[in-house]
Amino acid sequence: DQQVKQNSPSLSVQEGRISILNCDYTNSMFDYFLWYKKYPAEGPTFLISISSIKDKNEDGRFTVFLNKSAKHLSLHIVPSQPGDSAVYFCAATANTGNQFYFGTGTSLTVIP
Amino acid sequence: GAVVSQHPSRVICKSGTSVKIECRSLDFQATTMFWYRQFPKKSLMLMATSNEGSKATYEQGVEKDKFLINHASLTLSTLTVTSAHPEDSSFYICSARLQGHGTRYFGPGTRLTVT
Numbered sequence: 180d181q182q183v184k185q186n187s188p189s190l191s192v193q194e195g196r197i198s199i200l201n202c203d204y205t206n207s208m209f210d211y212f213l214w215y216k217k218y219p220a221e222g223p224t225f226l227i228s229i230s231s232i233k234d235k236n237e238d239g240r241f242t243v244f245l246n247k248s249a250k251h252l253s254l255h256i257v258p259s260q261p262g263d264s265a266v267y268f269c270a271a272t273a274n275t276g277n278q279f280y281f282g283t284g285t286s287l288t289v290i291p
Numbered sequence: 292g293a294v295v296s297q298h299p300s301r302v303i304c305k306s307g308t309s310v311k312i313e314c315r316s317l318d319f320q321a322t323t324m325f326w327y328r329q330f331p332k333k334s335l336m337l338m339a340t341s342n343e344g345s346k347a348t349y350e351q352g353v354e355k356d357k358f359l360i361n362h363a364s365l366t367l368s369t370l371t372v373t374s375a376h377p378e379d380s381s382f383y384i385c386s387a388r389l390q391g392h393g394t395r396y397f398g399p400g401t402r403l404t405v406t
Contacts, residue, residue: 211393213393213394213395220382220400220402221400222295222397223335223384223397225394225395225397228394230393270395272393279325279395281334281335
């Protein structure tokens with residue numbers, strides 16, 4: 180049962196434009212959401228997170244938006260850079276628990 | 292951010308032998324560490340949760356006698372793949388969580404190849 184879903188396996192964006200990666204979840208108990216970036220043969224790198232008490236969190240070029248009613252979150256990268264090309268995973272957890280659910284990932288390619 | 296290391300980064304072993312992978316939290320103490328396995332083109336699969344000073348909790352379908360986990364200190368957890376088979380070849384990643392914090396930090400991963 181996939182509780183966190185990333186329905187787009189891949190995305191291509193021109194350098195300088197905005198990249199929007201989407202993630203949906205089903206469990207209303209989730210209250211903490213994270214985005215990770217992963218290069219091949221490396222571990223995921225933490226990018227940005229958001230608590231369910233917020234609907235937006237911004238860190239430099241990265242902004243995460245959370246829509247609790249729709250059970251949807253998105254990661255915006257602007258401007259996109261070629262070095263952003265990687266696989267992006269969203270993850271969700273109930274903050275006090277050990278269960279941590281990953282989406283299946285979206286492979287982002289930023290075209291120079 | 293917090294740093295998690297893994298050793299070795301790559302290992303090749305013969306079928307039937309055992310391999311130990313270490314996971315260390317370098318600048319924080321982690322009472323709980325997590326071991327994941329990544330299959331090609333798939334998401335990370337949680338194998339087990341490693342608890343300092345107690346037995347690990349394994350996910351359904353993961354053989355605890357095959358994947359031995361030891362969390363001997365607040366900064367070190369080890370995963371030993373016993374009697375390795377070629378189908379155990381995979382990318383193994385550990386993760387640690389700051390106490391009282393939801394964010395998990397991941398190690399760089401270990402590529403295991405069993406010949």
